[in-house]
Amino acid sequence: MLQRLKEVENTGKGFVVGGRPREIRIEARPAQLRGFEVTLGQVARTIRGANVERGTGEVEQGQEHFSVSAGRYLRTARDVERLVVATAHGAPVYVADVAEVIDGPARAEQAALHYTGPAHPGEQESNGAGAVTVAIAKKEGSNGVTVAEDLLERVEQRGRTDPRGRPRQRHPRLRRDREPEGQ
Numbered sequence: 737m738l739q740r741l742k743e744v745e746n747t748g749k750g751f752v753v754g755g756r757p758r759e760i761r762i763e764a765r766p767a768q769l770r771g772f773e774v775t776l777g778q779v780a781r782t783i784r785g786a787n788v789e790r791g792t793g794e795v796e797q798g799q800e801h802f803s804v805s806a807g808r809y810l811r812t813a814r815d816v817e818r819l820v821v822a823t824a825h826g827a828p829v830y831v832a833d834v835a836e837v838i839d840g841p842a843r844a845e846q847a848a849l850h851y852t853g854p855a856h857p858g859e860q861e862s863n864g865a866g867a868v869t870v871a872i873a874k875k876e877g878s879n880g881v882t883v884a885e886d887l888l889e890r891v892e893q894r895g896r897t898d899p900r901g902r903p904r905q906r907h908p909r910l911r912r913d914r915e916p917e918g919q
Contacts, residue, residue: 737894738870744886746878754848755868756841760813768834774822779835782821786810813839 738752762783764776787810810816817832831837850867852858874883 738872740894741870741872741887741890744883744890746875746883747887748873748875750870750872753869753871754846754866756844758840759842760810760816761838761840762816762831763836763838765835772822772824772829772834774829774834779821779831782819782831783810783816786819813837 738750741747742750762779764779768774769776769779810819816837817830819831820828821831821834822829848867848869849864850862851864852860852862872887874880
């Protein structure tokens with residue numbers, strides 16, 4: 737999200753507090769591992785080996801020098817599921833055959849929570865709801881109001897549902913504007 741917001745014109749540095757990063761998690765199925773005679777170590781080595789980039793050589797042309805790499809990084813759950821971990825009776829055994837591969841948020845290591853107190857003027861109260869704060873600076877000399885409006889519009893463009901069709905719990909609000917008066 738931060739990367740997309742920083743694409744908005746006249747935005748500067750930014751950071752995120754709260755939320756969870758995306759991760760691809762592999763949860764082995766012991767019965768399937770035994771059935772295919774595959775070890776957890778084989779699954780781990782297969783994934784680790786597929787998730788590296790290897791230098792394969794160098795190319796020189798005149799005064800220029802290039803390093804050439806081969807390999808790829810695993811980017812999606814589908815990439816991991818399609819890895820061949822072994823063979824059984826002449827047929828490939830895929831990671832998807834012996835494990836569930838989940839593309840989703842990482843386990844929480846920290847939390848940002850939102851609370852409303854007695855002075856809260858709104859009708860919707862919050863008593864420890866999960867929150868994510870995104871702080872983004874504007875570039876010097878740019879109009880802070882315009883940048884804030886453009887950022888809020890970009891958040892709204894992200895849609896009301898996530899890629900799996902579940903409703904997003906998003907309530908974007910401009911919290912602070914620390915720009916000195918007259919700027």
